[in-house]
Amino acid sequence: MEIQVAIIILLIAAIIGALALFLIATILQLFKINAGLSVVLPLVGQIVSKTGPVNPVVDDINANLVVTRDALENLMLKKGGPDSAGLVESLFPGEGAKFLRRVNRSGKVVNVGTVYTRGVGILASLGRGAPIGAAHAKGAAVRDAQYSTTEVAKLYPAPPDRRNPNLNIPKAPVIGKDPVHSPYEPALTPGARTRDATGKKIEAPPPAPEAPAPAPAASGGGGGGGGGGGGGAAPAPPALGRLSGKGLRPWER
Amino acid sequence: MADAALWLMVIVLIVAALLLVKLLQRILKAATSIPPKIDAIAGVAAAASRDLDAVAVLLTTQGYIGSIRNSVLDYGGSLNAALPDY
Secondary structure (H helix, E strand, C coil): CCHHHHHHHHHHHHHHHHHHHHHHHHHHHHHHHHHHHHHHHHHHHHHHHHHCCHHHHHHHHHHHHHHHHHHHHHHHHHHHCCHHHHHHHHHCCCHHHHHHHHCCCCCCCCCHHHHCCHHHHHHHHHCCCCHHHHHHHHCCCCCCCCCHHHHHHHHCCCCECCCCCCCECCCCCCCCCCCCCCCCCCCCCCCCCCECCCCCECCCCCCCCCCCCCCCCCCCCCCCCCCCCCCCCCCCCCCCCCEECCEECHHHC | CHHHHHHHHHHHHHHHHHHHHHHHHHHHHHHHHHHHHHHHHHHHHHHHHHHHHHHHHHHHHHHHHHHHHHHHHHHHHHHHHHCCCC
């Protein structure tokens, strides 16, 4: 045998040996991979089964939140008008413009939490009849952050103190005869009572007496009586006197 | 002439054997790198599966959100009646 043939045979044997060695090692690694995947797959199955009901639950939660948000936004829009976007902006910065887009409105969003102090905001929201509220309802904010409380003080001017005229008496916004802003509507029948002290409805106001009412006939004490007179002319109806617990008062007898 | 052909075949076989060993080494290296990663994935999956046990709390949250919605709607209805419109 020539030496070349022997080398070739040796080389082929070495190649086959290397193939066998590496392939066996690779097969062993594949067995390890298979075992590892058999561990991982059940865990992945658990994850899938646990996350399965999440979507409908989250969808339901989102739907409830959207319903609640829409209801509150509509309520705020109904009660607050143009101020509602500013209220939203003051609570959630950046959300005022989104709120306007959601309700198909446009305009400038004024952050009421920045422009107004809390007390001023409440006063302005309470009384649109007051100058502060009226101006605010028509246009942009009328006060700035620095002097906002001064504007409130102008609403209800404080009178000077009698003892020390240099001081002013802080005047509370009391509802009086002619208040700056009254939450009450004017009475339809001023000065007239429609119900008596016991709550019974009064049909018509009694006519003003021209002469003092005649004293009722003294008919035997306070409890009895009843049919007094019995003369020819029809007796005038007895005037109603005040009744106390003991009967008529002395000057009414 | 025949000798040259045999020597050429020897050279070709040597080169082929070297290339084969190189390729098989790469395959084996790739195969050996997979099991540690699978073990890591198994650990992460087990932890994720444990974390997802809290998903059941979402059902409680769902109930709370429904109650809150009803309360807010009731409260909003009262405010609608109590406050004047703009």
